[in-house]
Amino acid sequence: MASIRHKALELVQSRTRVPVVPPANKISDYYGTSCFGLEQMKESLAPSVFKKVSQAIETGGKIDASTADEVAAAVKTWAISKGCTHYTHWFQPLTGSTAEKHDSFFDAHAGIEKFKGTALVQQEPDASSFPNGGIRSTFEARGYTAWDPTSPIFIFDSTLCIPTVFVSFTGEALDFKTPLLKALDAVDKAATEVIKNNFDRNVKRVTASLGIEQEYFVIDRALYAARPDLVMGGRTVFGHNPARGQQLEDHYFGSIPSRVKDFMKEFEVECLKLGIPVSTRHNEVAPGQFEVAPLFEEINKATDHNLLLMDVMDKVAEKHNLKVLFHEKPFSGLNGSGKHNNWSLITDTGVNLFQPSSSAKENLQFLTFFVCTIKAVHDYADLLRASIASAGNDFRLGANEAPPAIISTFIGSTLSAVLDELEKNGNVKVEKGDNMYMKLGISKIPEIILDNTDRNRTSPFAFTGNKFEFRAVGSHANSAGPMTALNLIVADVLQEFNKAVNAEVKKGTERKLAIVNVLRKYIKDSKNIRFEGDGYSEEWEKEAAKRGLSNRKNTPDALDIYTDKRILELFDKHKVLNHIEVEARHEIMLENYILKVQIESRVMGDLALNHIIPTAVAYQNKLIENANGLKGLGLDAKSVIETIQEISKHIDQIKVNVDAMVAARRKLNLEQDSVKRAKGYFKDVKDKYFEKIRYSVDKLELLVDDEYWPLVKYREMLFLK
Template sequence: MSHREKSIEIALGRTPLSFTPPAEKITDLFASDTFSEDVMRSLLSPEALQKVENAMRGGTPMDRDVAEEVATAMRSWASSKGATHYTHWFQPLTGTTAEKHDSFFDLDSRGKAIEKFKGSALVQQEPDASSFPSGGLRATFEARGYTGWDPSSPAFLMNNGAGGKTLCIPSVYIAYTGEALDYKTPLLRSIHAVDKAATAVCQYFNRDVSRVITNVGIEQEYFLVDKALYFARPDLVMTGRTVFGHSPARGQQLEDHYFGSISTRVNAFMVDFEFEALKLGIPLRTRHNEVAPGQYECAPTFEDMNLAVDHAALLMDLMQKVAERHGYKVLFHEKPFAGINGSGKHNNWSIATDTGINLLQPTTKPKENLRFFTFLVNVIKAVHDHADLLRASIASASNEYRLGAHEAPPSIISVFLGAGLTKMLDDLMNRGEVELEKGENFYYKIGISRIPNLTRDNTDRNRTSPFAFTGNKFEYRAVGSNANSASAMIVLNTIVANQLIQFKNDLEVKLQAGEDKKVAIVDILKQYYKDSKAILFEGNGYSEEWKTEAAARGLTNITNAYEALACYTADSSVEVFEKTGVLSERELKARYEIELENYVKHIQIESRVIEDLSLNHIMSTCVKYQFKLAQTARSLTEMNMLDEAQPIKEVVSDISRHVTVIKKLVYEMIESRKKANHTAELTEKAKLYGSEVKGYFEKIRYHVDKLELLIDNEDWPLVKYRELLFIK
């Protein structure tokens, strides 16, 4: 029995893991494994609690005495729930999370064992900065870096799986020289920048607003593959995607998987990780089958952005751990299978005041609607002016396979508003005022009396738009499923904050000249709308016609990641990041270098996997099968059965032709890889890998996939798509 056959047998033999949901109500279970405000209220003194809450909400620095009390309470709580270790949990620029576990165990001066967790250990730790990507901010021999506790994101308990728990303390990560080496630090800076700029603009409409909160709801798409089948595919293990694989006869063309009945085994996994997520305070609400077979989605409710990004990173780690006990592997790669839909991490972004107003919610009140259009138009202009920077924020080697494919938002950044909202904006521009439609237009009459009235949203949805307004928020659909959402949200926050600062400056000039405030605001919005209208598109973003039209409008279509990433180093990008205080030029260029190196390494690994599979698996299998066919043809010829032997000879010839081409292309790819590796300049190396080395991938794949149809099914060495996608 071949390795592939054994793997299939194991996968088919699995039964759904028995899972009994906890007895508690979800509301009682929620955040039970987090050091929440309720827990702090029961363990901290009122004075300490107040200082912690001030730090969480107002950004007030916390003194070390308070940290000491919090640390004592945190250790007591964690130990009572089975924790033996603690760690600063942070998000370095590797794209994954990081943790270094230290024990609560210590020895006193007499050598007696004690449990200890000092405030200094809560506030600050020191991981090795030279072992994480720094983009030249740190030399190899310069090792010192620091993690620092972020009190605005609650500490939580992570189950280690084999018994015991670890107290995880969400933290920032900076270099010895003070630069950010993580995602959280610039994310927090960008959140502060939006808060400051948006609050200043809100003051023109409502003096009671003292803070603006940035919210996001992060949808997560993913594939599930049986663990045995996963390990039988070296390409999945090494790269997260299948570099070869002929499309099955049945893929997603029947459209029957989307929102279909969830299989028992998959449902058991979903319920299991959802309850684990709820205990960690991750407010998951939605689960369903996605479009492609074997593809699924989960989605939480909206949260404060810092917490939501933490939860999104934590959720990916949690899903992988829970999948192990169900015999699954979770694939977060944006395009793990050719010919079917890839996966995204849709980021639903909105901003709200501390008085409870969603600034992107249209209303029927003229004054409130002017505020709504002020923020709406400023967001549109921010995206228009910095579209390339927003494109750079979602650029990666893996998302490159998805962007622009038929099911994914294109590489052209555009904004969808919907016909109704566009008409309202045009009215504002033409007449200086607008009224929100109301009455029967908001209800459907479907002619069935027993069905309640169905309400109509103020906009339709456009799934082909990378940045779409969906009623009271913007959905950035182009973010990759494998990405840390902070990357895109840092850029979005930064460009919006920068634009709001510009709006305030423009408005102040008019007000100081004695203009009426409402008239001045409308005049500015009219000009902004006129300047930015090219970015608005209501049609099919997948169409070839849109590419032509976008070019005529002056919009860019950056199809590869290495060119998109270069937008980080543009003078306009450096200016906007430095102006808002989110990233210095040095930090920004370091991130560009890190992303470019990451891009090169991913393609380099894929190239080596293609080389290995082609030479050591595919070609050797084909040669063996050819020998069997040749023997059969020879026997038929010796029996004077020439007509019967001829088709077999043709198959042998076809196999030889494909194998010869594969060998030639693989060796050419190796030479192009050597050429790229000998290039010292990183930008040129990335270009060579992205254009020349990667250019061989689909050429080689074409011939390998043709061979899959020619070689006997029992002899083919790789688990096929029909097995990966449909054995659940």
């Protein structure tokens, strides 16, 4: 095994840079050339047909058969001109990644390329072979993918890709996109109603926008291949921290390594062709860690683009003999990777509802959406926590540079003072007109237009000037999951806000004051969720407990919320997911957690018993020979004997703990209840044995001769590029 490590290291030393030549000097010359969106449709479709398509996209209406045929013909011509021979419905099953089944344009019987509207609009993949939470049995295979025209069709890897939803034969959603679209519709309706009733009757639509900052690690592909734990589970289950990690803080925003920069340039070119507006690249905190960030887009498109971005990165990295690691915590003791979701609401008149204004009236609108969002986070914190729960993210939450498992909001000292003042002014007699705004303190909000709120990297949900940043989302996650939850809960609170204001108005309260009265109540009710301090501290855990905030540190506990009657009713009320669909997702997420922990446990056992212990024993035998030789010469062998004893102690500990872990796993596999099985895998497998086994293995790494050690070390993976 040691020879594999050394061969991998030799390969790294022999690497050369892969030159990257953009297709044009100006990005604007090739941006979007691999996608077929509204602009391309406008150029290739008859005006009457384009009008039908654009209206259907805007209103969410259906596209009739004849229109679909026209679009299909135009798409086929465009795709073939770009060298495509196949097409696929590109969808997002509950595996967490994307899926596709390729079909040829060529009809061998007819001898021509064919692509009808029916093939564009619908396909029939197997619904039983994807996670479905018991909705479909193995013998009940039928499911459907249906075209989502709100997300651009694109060409990837010489295949025409059509973004679609994925539902079962019986109509239940089996993907991430379907509930997201429904949640976006819910927040659009609720937000538009609030604005029309209280602020601006000209607003017809509110769009949720999203910018996703993607963090990731990059290591050499040969080093990756020499680490079975990375290949099988995406993270290193063993590995002693190097002498130099991130403590010097010299990697963050530092000079990007040459090979990594070439990789970045190429994947950016490919992304820009696909219409993904990548904008920022930089080194992140940990050595070997980086970040890419695009400009804001409508949420459905942004989540599609993020999944596509990850796929592009993976394929381009292969060309550069690199491997991208999207796991939330691939290296213990170092900064974890997240997917920071920057979220805001924007009207069709171009107003960002989270942007403070120079107008007191507009600031009342800003406060309405600002306070309602905080109230939503307060009322449904457990749902937000569940939406970002995964086996990988459990390693990250609360660790280096990551938000804790306690959901809270950070809004900065200035806005905190504004809300506190607004809450205190409840008994102040105010007059109508601008004087009312002045006495309420709302007229002072223009002072905060500049970014005077400091950043809080420990907050899972922070206001950053004109948007909220949901920082707790894991780097490997599909953002559609947490974004479905966020938009759903905000829609619910906005709807309730509208009812509360209207009830006050019916009692004779002037509408502006009615709005303020409801906001005051919301500010008071949600005060416990606001936290400005260090989210990493033990003091915050104690303080959060006093405030009644939950701290669900592991995924099985976090997922319990999906069985809560209030949450089931919430999804059902807004027609985002029915009870069957929520319960199925709960089952799928539990099973996913079990399997992820099970895989890691198996990898740990395999590496420990088949690689680490034999290596340690072989080195121990060398030391025994040395000790005997020293004794034969009449020399002191005390230090050598102590090392032998220490190695022996760790070997014994590894064997005992691995055997006990395997026994616990076998016992749990007999448990039929998935909740009990998942919680058992956390408590009796992961929590009980992972760190114990790792401790002994990592100690052996320091004791065994470097030439013997079979696993590529942290210092090699992180620093050799």
